Amino acid sequence: MCRPDGPPCLWLWIDPRAVRMCVSQGAYRDDNGKPVVLECVREAERRIAGNMNMEYLPMGGSIKMIEESLKLAYGEDSEFIQDKRIAAVQALSGTGACRLFADFQKRFLPESQIYIPTPTWANHHNIWRDAQVPKRAFTYYHPESRGLDFAGLMNDIKNAPDGSFFLLHACAHNPTGVDPSEEQWREISHQFKVKNHFPFFDMAYQGFASGDPERDAKAIRIFLEDGHQIGCAQSYAKNMGLYGQRAGCLSILCDDEMQAVAVKSQLQQIARPMYSNPPIHGALIVSTILGDPELKGLWLKEVKGMADRIIGMRKALKENLEKLGSPMSWEHTTNQIGMFCYSGMTPEQVDRLTNEFHIYMTRNGRISMAGVTTGNVAYLANAIHEVTK
Numbered sequence: 001m002c003r004p005d006g007p008p009c010l011w012l013w014i015d016p017r018a019v020r021m022c023v024s025q026g027a028y029r030d031d032n033g034k035p036v037v038l039e040c041v042r043e044a045e046r047r048i049a050g051n052m053n054m055e056y057l058p059m060g061g062s063i064k065m066i067e068e069s070l071k072l073a074y075g076e077d078s079e080f081i082q083d084k085r086i087a088a089v090q091a092l093s094g095t096g097a098c099r100l101f102a103d104f105q106k107r108f109l110p111e112s113q114i115y116i117p118t119p120t121w122a123n124h125h126n127i128w129r130d131a132q133v134p135k136r137a138f139t140y141y142h143p144e145s146r147g148l149d150f151a152g153l154m155n156d157i158k159n160a161p162d163g164s165f166f167l168l169h170a171c172a173h174n175p176t177g178v179d180p181s182e183e184q185w186r187e188i189s190h191q192f193k194v195k196n197h198f199p200f201f202d203m204a205y206q207g208f209a210s211g212d213p214e215r216d217a218k219a220i221r222i223f224l225e226d227g228h229q230i231g232c233a234q235s236y237a238k239n240m241g242l243y244g245q246r247a248g249c250l251s252i253l254c255d256d257e258m259q260a261v262a263v264k265s266q267l268q269q270i271a272r273p274m275y276s277n278p279p280i281h282g283a284l285i286v287s288t289i290l291g292d293p294e295l296k297g298l299w300l301k302e303v304k305g306m307a308d309r310i311i312g313m314r315k316a317l318k319e320n321l322e323k324l325g326s327p328m329s330w331e332h333t334t335n336q337i338g339m340f341c342y343s344g345m346t347p348e349q350v351d352r353l354t355n356e357f358h359i360y361m362t363r364n365g366r367i368s369m370a371g372v373t374t375g376n377v378a379y380l381a382n383a384i385h386e387v388t389k
């Protein structure tokens, strides 16, 4: 529930007393609707406290945090890490990682464009627009099935000029919650190889989708197996709950160590006039957690707990709607994965939810499942039923 004394809600300033539910914001809440600080984060902070100085990090950020991030994305025993083929810098969370990459693309491949899925996280458009990289759309979502338009996606990959840049959501696609299956990823990777396209993975939800960071990195691992060079934006906002710490990592897999050194140096050159060097505190939390087997174990348990709660709420929402006798199919509610449920409701139906039931969400029908709890899921289901029957 959104209350003036509760967690921040985008809509409170409009309608402070009437808000019954806020399911717009992409930030995890517990089953009481409260923001969560993970226990592994609390413990990392206890260990850091009194032990850190406030010096600048190097321009590229914390070496330890980058090392741990690469292991998470590319695999603990990745040959690419051992061969030092990955250029990587700490970034200002996932957004900053995307923006650094977009600026890099503009500077070194000024004629290139970026293919962005329809739909996508709205900020992707802003990021590549402000970096002045021309944007093209590729087919992703199939409104009728509320699933993946795989044929359309493959067609667009085939029809793009050879060597195009594509932005791919590594897991838990925002806003649709629709991810390709492992088999589909293999086909996508194969077609990328044929066309010599460059995949840039935005991985804002590793661990948050399935509850297992290894499983959520599957798409990336498939592309690596197939010998692609890739780019990857990582964020610790959702999977460690470090939203405001702005902890993330940008990596680019290169031909060899020499190229990786050069690329890293250029990424640092782009970062230098923007913010000189990234913030230290979040990076220390991440490296303390991932660098300690006991704390990492606790994190894995906690991230699974968050993912499981969201998966449980998807089931509960579907069951409630079915119990109410909804004539519509709500299969997509549980087929989709991650923080968001792309409900398929029209903007007019969302307006009714807001005006009549004081439930706030984006007008594209996206429900942030993180805001759904055992205490409000029946209210939400009833309201959805009322506006969709």
Ligand code: PLP
Pocket (backbone or CB within 6 Å): 026, 092, 093, 094, 095, 096, 121, 169, 174, 202, 204, 235, 236, 237, 243, 248
């Ligand atoms: N990419 C996607 C797909 C997202 O959904 C988000 C956050 O909502 C981000 C990137 C960036 O998040 P942050 O900059 O907080 O890490």
